Amino acid sequence: MSNIKKIQQAMLSEGLDALWLYDELDRLYASGFLTSDGAVVILPEKAYFITDSRYIEAARLEVRDAEVIMCTNTDRESDIIKRILNENGITELGVQDGSLSYREYLRMQGILDISFVPSQNITAALREIKERCEVDNIVRAQRIAEKALDFVLGFIKPGLTEREVTAEIEYQMTRNGAEGLAFETICVTGANTSRPHGVPSDNKLKSGDFVTMDFGCKINGYCSDMTRTVALGSVTGEMRRVYETVLEAQLAGERAAHAGVIGRDMDKAARDIIENAGYGEYFGHGLGHSVGLYIHESPNASPREGRPLPAGTVVTNEPGIYLPGKFGVRIEDMLHITKDGAENLTKAPKNLIIL
Numbered sequence: 001m002s003n004i005k006k007i008q009q010a011m012l013s014e015g016l017d018a019l020w021l022y023d024e025l026d027r028l029y030a031s032g033f034l035t036s037d038g039a040v041v042i043l044p045e046k047a048y049f050i051t052d053s054r055y056i057e058a059a060r061l062e063v064r065d066a067e068v069i070m071c072t073n074t075d076r077e078s079d080i081i082k083r084i085l086n087e088n089g090i091t092e093l094g095v096q097d098g099s100l101s102y103r104e105y106l107r108m109q110g111i112l113d114i115s116f117v118p119s120q121n122i123t124a125a126l127r128e129i130k131e132r133c134e135v136d137n138i139v140r141a142q143r144i145a146e147k148a149l150d151f152v153l154g155f156i157k158p159g160l161t162e163r164e165v166t167a168e169i170e171y172q173m174t175r176n177g178a179e180g181l182a183f184e185t186i187c188v189t190g191a192n193t194s195r196p197h198g199v200p201s202d203n204k205l206k207s208g209d210f211v212t213m214d215f216g217c218k219i220n221g222y223c224s225d226m227t228r229t230v231a232l233g234s235v236t237g238e239m240r241r242v243y244e245t246v247l248e249a250q251l252a253g254e255r256a257a258h259a260g261v262i263g264r265d266m267d268k269a270a271r272d273i274i275e276n277a278g279y280g281e282y283f284g285h286g287l288g289h290s291v292g293l294y295i296h297e298s299p300n301a302s303p304r305e306g307r308p309l310p311a312g313t314v315v316t317n318e319p320g321i322y323l324p325g326k327f328g329v330r331i332e333d334m335l336h337i338t339k340d341g342a343e344n345l346t347k348a349p350k351n352l353i354i355l
């Protein structure tokens with residue numbers, strides 16, 4: 001079933017007669033075509049894709065399941081939306097309350113003069129469950145990231161800076177076919193590894209330190225996400241103990257993953273291992289988040305997630321232990337949740353690698 005059809009079904013069950021998609025990636029989800037701005041308007045039996053002259057030629061070829069309309073300086077996007085709504089007698093419009101800026105909200109309220117219904121959740125809920133072709137895009141992005149990792153493991157040596165390794169990871173992903181980064185690449189080393197989202201700097205890699213790399217790229221808009229921590233030269237007993245604890249927690253998270261598991265229970269399966277090893281206070285973030293067109297989607301595998309994970313969700317499994325001022329370790333895979341368990345989409349090795 002087309003994504004527009006899925007959205008129309010969801011609108012029907014919510015009693016909504018019109019939905020205006022403002023969010024860039026939701027417009028991509030609905031139409032199969034990415035534009036930096038524009039609008040998608042969906043009615044129960046019909047959909048419209050509105051864009052300007054910059055995109056119109058490609059849009060007419062690539063947009064699926066919607067009529068493509070070009071807006072101009074004299075027939076603006078808002079004029080077209082107003083016309084569609086008037087012609088169809090629409091009095092209530094679903095809007096994306098999570099994406100629309102307050103300024104745009106005020107402007108469009110003034111122009112359309114109908115009631116807005118908060119409807120962010122319609123597409124967000126549909127996007128939680130990935131079709132096989134969506135998972136395939138995530139896998140393709142992940143394989144590219146793995147090629148980059150493979151290369152970088154041979155490239156890393158003491159004396160390089162975090163910035164240089166970051167640049168190499170990004171270059172390798174691009175030259176292997178990535179259409180873009182899924183998020184800002186993290187490569188941190190030494191004491192910087194105790195910051196879960198540390199920023200790459202001119203710190204030099206040196207023997208006896210951990211290097212944590214968290215990166216991903218995009219294929220057809222779909223993101224990948226992976227973290228690996230490797231050591232240079234040698235590790236202390238404590239470094240090895242922390243690494244093995246994180247790995248054990250990560251494997252426990254994977255075993256707990258299946259359709260129907262409550263997000264917080266999957267988190268707890270991993271967190272218990274870290275708490276029992278005495279490092280509970282050093283694992284401050286949730287175990288995982290869903291991944292798709294956005295790098296962070298719902299549902300989560302976190303202590304606050306009371307919802308079950310549905311079959312078809314792709315969720316990360318990324319426990320970590322961060323000892324402030326000393327070092328940190330995180331290991332992250334992506335899991336495709338299935339009825340009986342989870343398909344691990346990440347093939348990169350995760351045993352302790354000492355380069």
Ligand SMILES: [Mn+2]
Pocket residue numbers: 225226316318332
């Ligand atoms: Mn992640």
